[in-house]
Amino acid sequence: MASNPTPPPEPQDDPDRYVGLEGARAERLAREQGWTTVRPLAPGTLVTMEYRFGRLNLEIDDGRVVRAWKG
Known part of the structure; x- marks a missing residue:
């Protein structure tokens, strides 16, 4: 049985910034x-x-980010 692939590393970054x-x-x-x-x-x-992995979601309201999260 094949092993699961290792996901690529994510940036060491805080979405809240x-x-x-x-x-x-x-x-x-x-x-x-x-x-x-x-x-x-x-x-x-x-x-x-x-x-x-490696995806950042940005919820944007009235031109500004109001929420950000990984995945």
Whole structure:
């Protein structure tokens, strides 16, 4: 039986640091920190619950990040 692949390492970055930033700036900074996928979301957007290594979700309301989380 094949072993499960080892997921790639995630950036050592705190998602909370993006809260309050302007959306485009937060996306740019997240990519500079090494996040492979940055997903901007409108408040209330339905998202799947699967965890993706290297993905940062940014909930953006009125142009500012109001919530940020991994996966």
